[in-house]
Amino acid sequence: MQKVICLIVAALFLSTGAALAVSAKKTLEFNKSPMGTVIFDGTLHKEQGLKCKDCHNKGMFPKMKQGTVEITMDEIYAGNLCGVCHNGKRAFDAQSNCSRCHVKQ
Numbered sequence: 001m002q003k004v005i006c007l008i009v010a011a012l013f014l015s016t017g018a019a020l021a022v023s024a025k026k027t028l029e030f031n032k033s034p035m036g037t038v039i040f041d042g043t044l045h046k047e048q049g050l051k052c053k054d055c056h057n058k059g060m061f062p063k064m065k066q067g068t069v070e071i072t073m074d075e076i077y078a079g080n081l082c083g084v085c086h087n088g089k090r091a092f093d094a095q096s097n098c099s100r101c102h103v104k105q
């Protein structure tokens, strides 16, 4: 019995640990572009009233894990990935706002 309780306590501890790790991570850095690092601010996007599934869906970023989707400007300009919103309608247009995403070091 004691062993079972130990396991439950351990499981609870592990699951809250994982939840904390996710919520503490509020920004993602994409640093593969020669134009400069792109900082994606999860909190800012959440404050725009966006739901997880607005981005975490089959056609966009299915996995909640960084690096699973290759983001290119061709995709963005074509209205995919970040470009679903960053098209001058739902959010600022990508073509004329490079430096709002790409930060020079």
Ligand code: HEC
Binding pocket: 022, 025, 028, 040, 042, 045, 046, 050, 051, 052, 053, 054, 055, 056, 061, 063, 064, 065, 066, 067, 068, 069
């Ligand atoms: C505006 C778009 C957008 C919204 C809204 C969004 N995400 Fe994400 N999220 C992303 C992108 C982009 C990635 C990186 C995916 C990749 O690189 O393949 C990501 C990655 C993640 C990761 C992995 C982070 C890491 O370090 O690997 C987690 C966890 C996550 N999102 C959770 C959430 C949760 C929970 C919500 C809802 C509260 C949410 N996201 C809403 C765009 C979004």
Ligand code: HEC
Binding pocket: 038, 039, 040, 041, 044, 045, 048, 050, 054, 055, 081, 082, 083, 084, 085, 086, 090, 091, 092, 100, 101
């Ligand atoms: C579901 C819609 C949606 C998606 C997808 C989305 N964004 Fe946004 N984003 C917004 C909205 C809305 C704003 C705030 C309005 C604005 O600034 O035009 C915003 C703001 C931003 C800002 C803040 C810029 C500033 O100057 O304050 C950055 C940077 C940004 N997004 C990067 C990204 C990146 C990188 C991706 C793809 C990984 C992405 N966004 C995907 C909707 C989205």
Ligand code: HEC
Binding pocket: 029, 030, 031, 032, 033, 034, 035, 038, 070, 071, 072, 073, 074, 076, 082, 086, 093, 094, 095, 096, 097, 098, 099, 100, 101, 102
């Ligand atoms: C909405 C945010 C956003 C805007 C605006 C934006 N980019 Fe990007 N860009 C990204 C993201 C995210 C990546 C992927 C970076 C990575 O994977 O590390 C990227 C990648 C790139 C790359 C490397 C991949 C490729 O497609 O060649 C180049 C070059 C680039 N951007 C140039 C630009 C230029 C030039 C502009 C303005 C005309 C611009 N970007 C505007 C988000 C943006």
